[in-house]
Amino acid sequence: MPLGPDWLRERRFWRAAPDRDVDDELAFHLAMRAQLNESAGMDAQTARDAALARFGDVSEVRARCITLSNERERRMRRVELWSAARQHARYAFRRLRGAPGFAAAVVAMLALGIGATTTVFGVVDGILIRPLPFADPSRLVGLTHSIQIAGLSVVQQSDASFLLYQRHTRAFDGIAVWRTRDVNVAATDASAGAERVEAAGVSATFFPVLGVRPRAGRTFVEGEDRLGAPPIVVLSEPLWRRKFGADPAIVGKRVVVDGQPREVVGVMPAAFRYPSASIAIWYPLPLDPPHANPGSFNYTAVARLKPGVTPGAARADLARVLPRLLDEFPSDIPRAMFEQAHVTPIVTPLRDVLVGDVTRMLWLLLGAVVLLLLVACANVASLFLVRAEGAQRDLAVRNALGAGAGAIVAQYFGEAAVLAAAGGALGVALAAAGMAALHRLPSGVDLPRLAEVGVDARVVLFALVVSVLGALVVSLMPVLRARRIAPAVVLKESSRSATAGRDRQRARSALVVAQVALALVLVAGSALMARSFARLRDVSPGFEADGLFTMRVALPQATYTDGARALAFYDRVLAEARAIPGVRDATVTEWLPLTGDHNDSAMEIEDHPLAEGEVPPDHPLVFVTPEYFRTMRVPLLAGRTFTPVDAQHLPLEVLVSRAFARQYWPGKNPIGKRVRQGLTKTWYTVVGVAGDVHLEALEKPAEQAIYFPLAIPDDSGRADVTRAATIVVRTAGDPSRLAGPLRAAVRRVDPAIPTYAEQPMSAVLGASAARTRFVLLMLGVASLVALAIGAVGLYGVLAYGVTLRRREIGVRIALGAGRTHVSRMIARRGIALACAGVGVGLVGAIAATRVLHGLLYDVSPTDPVALAATTMVLLGVALLASWLPARRAAAVDPMEALRRD
Structure with missing residues (x-):
């Protein structure tokens, strides 16, 4: 029969201390044994000694009895507390049954408050508090640089700085770099069933630095991230299941990435989502140490600190090594310019890097x-x-x-x-x-x-x-x-x-x-x-978003081996797009505004000569076809757009934004002025001034941008054309209805090219806010x-x-x-x-x-x-x-x- 609360309360009141009870019990036992011995003819001392000898180690028995007594006491206390809690709960339920309205109102309000708080706490815990899902994550850091160049404050890593740090730093167990891009992935044939996914090119040290293992196969080993190494790839588990039917024998088979066959060497578990959850494949970066470029900060670095090394000590170690950069990797960058840029290493815990500004x-x-x-x-x-x-x-x-x-x-x-x-x-x-x-x-x-x-x-x-x-x-x-x-x-x-x-x-x-x-x-x-x-x-974005529909395409390098072929593809797609009923204008641009995906480059202005060692300022570059300004409704404030471009005629022309013109030629006519990229020798003539456009976000000032033709000459004079671009069409009706016809237009030009990021421009505008x-x-x-x-x-x-x-x-x-x-x-x-x-x-x-x-x-x-x-x-x-x-x-x-x- 269960103990009642009244008995439990009385037991708690009358109970003695466990150690005293044990002492009394032991004393009683020894006294009774000694009394029996005396009855058998022993004297008192001999009788007690015999009782002790028969009993054994009294202190050990005492300790054991006290332990058992305390355990029993704790059990009884738990029983008592549980009994009291049940009694109070039953009484509370009985009272609340008589006030259902009161109970419902209280539960509803508490549920709202607790539910909202728990929801946001779950987000805060998962993003800000919970350790990263890597081995010993507290030792993982991101490596960047501060730099004093107009338009820039922080840059990532160059392949040269990564190789330099790998060779000479002592604060790290390992350093890795990566960069992402979109690729076309097909199971066996590049022309059949290609899917556009995000890929990460990584150094061979990437997976060991993070301390992660594949669920199948292996990752990359030393030497596989060098130019000329065999083409291999590691798949994500979602892509492996979705695209390859969770084939258990996938390791060793070949898949086609941007038209190039690559051998699958491993599959990462679903829980691994770095650099981002959208990464579907990882491939080795083709690093080329003899031709590493110290000034191309296009790689993101992650490193693992040695045990006991602080970020401050690691920063000092990097600063010790960085001055050797131009010695070990010669470049066209003047030493005075590099020194004036004041490039300084920054070491940041990886969790802070991932969390960013949220x-x-x-x-x-x-x-x-x-x-x-x-x-x-x-x-x-x-x-x-x-x-x-x-x-x-x-x-x-x-x-x-x-x-x-x-x-x-x-x-x-x-x-x-x-x-x-x-x-x-x-x-x-x-x-x-x-x-x-x-x-x-x-x-x-x-x-x-x-x-x-x-x-x-x-x-x-x-x-x-x-x-x-x-x-x-x-x-x-x-x-x-x-x-x-x-x-x-x-x-x-x-x-x-x-x-x-x-x-x-x-x-x-x-x-x-x-x-x-x-x-x-x-x-x-x-x-x-x-x-x-x-x-x-x-805030006006600088263009008219209503009526615009956008769609991205990516041309595999293996198929479109030169810029002329890529330019011909874009020209044919534009011709097909303009033939779609309801389409008024069409253009191609490398990146859309309001996405922040544009490229920045150091620009030199002809009538603003640089002082000795001065670093040219950075400006965003936008590559577009001549119809861009008419299609996007970006006003031309002065001059004209580009002349038509083809592989044999590559005009050296640019347009600049109004903010750019005001910065460098206030109160003057910018038409006819010349600019060039960084340390190149090719000058481009300004032929027009366009209205300001927000390239990064609505809340940020409109950038001082430069617009280049989609095709520009490379060092050999041949057309250099981006292989990934956005097709933009304008219609008077609902732009979303153009998705199917525009997709079909691309297929008619090349059935192997997948389309992705299909959305009205109004969605891009909405995403900015x-x-x-x-x-x-x-x-x-x-x-x-x-x-x-x-x-x-x-x-x-x-x-x-x-x-x-x-x-x-x-x-x-x-x-x-x-x-x-x-x-x-x-x-x-x-x-x-x-x-x-x-x-x-x-x-x-x-x-x-x-x-x-x-x-x-x-x-x-x-x-x-x-x-x-x-x-x-x-x-x-x-x-x-x-x-x-x-x-x-x-x-x-x-x-x-x-x-x-």
């Missing part, structure tokens, strides 16, 4: 949902206060009959714990749905490590902790009030005493003020983000929920106040007070509470919204318009929440109110 945004969102949780807890605490006030006489009776403070605390905490557990369970379900939705984020909201985000034991534990803390918070005020109950006073007091009611209202009013203040902070953040988003939407929109949406939802909860809380306080003051209101009306006067009296109370909350909230908002600084565009964190609008919204909601109680007060029947008292 840290502030994620902590901001976590802070926002914590505020929402606090608003919910304040509202629930207010409901618990009302419930406690309704049960005050019952508690007073229990107290008078001998119930201790512990029993009162257990009652309130038991109810809160049951409701918080239900709210927490529902919150975890909401969090799972929320995290699943985050995996379908729109283009432009790129969260790193998002594939690692999900509901796991850590997230559930967090929800459990939040639920327990929520139970403590919401039960705290009722417990404190219950502990101050004087039974005699309460039992004598009228349950409808206005004086007592007003005293009890103070606590609920304080909670309402807190809810309004917290809600105002959230609404202020939303208002600032809304202002920022509106400003961002007003996607992060601002995402933060606005998250803050907006939290603000609306907080406003609703705050309004309910204010309504509840006023409605309860009307109930408590019903007799007073009846007397006022009976003595001649107008019903309008009564309504205003109640409404003034609501507005007064709201004003108090607004005052506190404005102070908090001015302090809290400063964390939005890096996320706002052209808006101050203390923008007066946003704060004024926030204040008006809060007061408007407060007025609306006050209207129903005020109307109810005005409808009080004085005779009925007086009869009830």
Whole structure:
């Protein structure tokens, strides 16, 4: 039969100390044995010695008995605690069954708060807190360089700097480099079933540095990343399953990558997603040490520190080696120019590199949902206060009959714990749905490590902790009030005493003020983000996005071996595209604006000679066909576009943006001026000035860009044409309807060329503001929920106040007070509470919204318009929440109110 709680309490009260019990038992046993020995004729000392000898090591037996006794005591204590918890839970369930509306409201509000907080915590944990999925990830770092060149501040690695660091640094167990590109992958035949995927070219040290192993086969070994090495490839598990049917014998077979057969040597596990989750294959970089270029910073580096080496020490080691760069890898770069650039190594923990600039945004969102949780807890605490006030006489009776403070605390905490557990369970379900939705984020909201985000034991534990803390918070005020109950006073007091009611209202009013203040902070953040988003939407991108449809193609180097063939392909595709019904214009560009994918290059301006050793400034280069400006609706402010280009006629012409022209030729005519890339010998003549276009993002200034023809001459005078480009067409109708016809046009020119990144230009424009929109949406939802909860809380306080003051209101009306006067009296109370909350909230908002600084565009964190609008919204909601109680007060029947008292 299970032990009852009364027996357990008595056992706890009467039990002796375990060590004393053991000592008494051992002494009794030895005394009885000695007595038996004496009965057998031994003297007292001999009898005791014989008893001890027979018993054995007393100290060892004593220690063992005490251990067993303590273990038994712990088991009994657990049984007691579990029994008490079950008793309180049963009592809480019994009480809550009688108040289903109260229970449902509390569970719903806690579920919203806990669910939102758990969702964002899961994202923060998966992205910012959880260790990287590599061996000993704390030793992994990214290697970059700071540089003092106009237009640049940070650059990556060159193949020369990587080889130099590999040879001479002592701070690292290994260094690796990589760079990504899009490739066409086919199973056996380059012309059949090619798929466009993202690939990473990596050094042979890449996988060992990260400490990862393949699920099948092997990775790369030393020497396989050198020019002329056999063509091999490692597949990702998703590509292996999707494209090759999870063939268990894939290792050793050949696949076709950009028209070149490569042997598959391994398959990486699905959990490996570096450099990004979209990487489908890895191939060895064809490094060529004799021809390494010190000035081409096109590689990203990752390194593993030796045990005990700090990033600072590693930085010093790199700085020691870097001055040898031009000695070991001769270049056309003048030494004075390299020295004036002040290239300095930077060592950054790899987790910080991967997370990038989302840290502030994620902590901001976590802070926002914590505020929402606090608003919910304040509202629930207010409901618990009302419930406690309704049960005050019952508690007073229990107290008078001998119930201790512990029993009162257990009652309130038991109810809160049951409701918080239900709210927490529902919150975890909401969090799972929320995290699943985050995996379908729109283009432009790129969260790193998002594939690692999900509901796991850590997230559930967090929800459990939040639920327990929520139970403590919401039960705290009722417990404190219950502990101050004087039974005699309460039992004598009228349950409808206005004086007592007003005293009890103070606590609920304080909670309402807190809810309004917290809600105002959230609404202020939303208002600032809304202002920022509106400003961002007003920014002209420099072109007309409506009516444009875009599609990327990539030409395999093995098939399109020279620029003339690539140029002929683009010309034929444009001819096919212009023949599609509804197409007005068509063009080809290497990269679209607003994507940040353009190339930068050092540019020399003819009439701005460089000083000795001066580094030429960097500018973005845009390669386009002559129809680009007409198709994109980029205005030509001066001059003309390019003359038609073919493989035999490669005009040395460029157009510059208005910002570029103003920078170098303010107040002058730029037509006829000449520019050239870095250290090349070919000068290009400026033939036109185009309007400014945002190449990087809407929130960044329009770049000082230079537009080149799609085909330019290489060192031998032959056409140099990009093999990956975007086809852009303009139509008067719905641009999305052009996807099929444009895809068919490409197939008619070359059936082996896959198309990808098919989207209207409006989608690209929307993606540029996607992060601002995402933060606005998250803050907006939290603000609306907080406003609703705050309004309910204010309504509840006023409605309860009307109930408590019903007799007073009846007397006022009976003595001649107008019903309008009564309504205003109640409404003034609501507005007064709201004003108090607004005052506190404005102070908090001015302090809290400063964390939005890096996320706002052209808006101050203390923008007066946003704060004024926030204040008006809060007061408007407060007025609306006050209207129903005020109307109810005005409808009080004085005779009925007086009869009830």
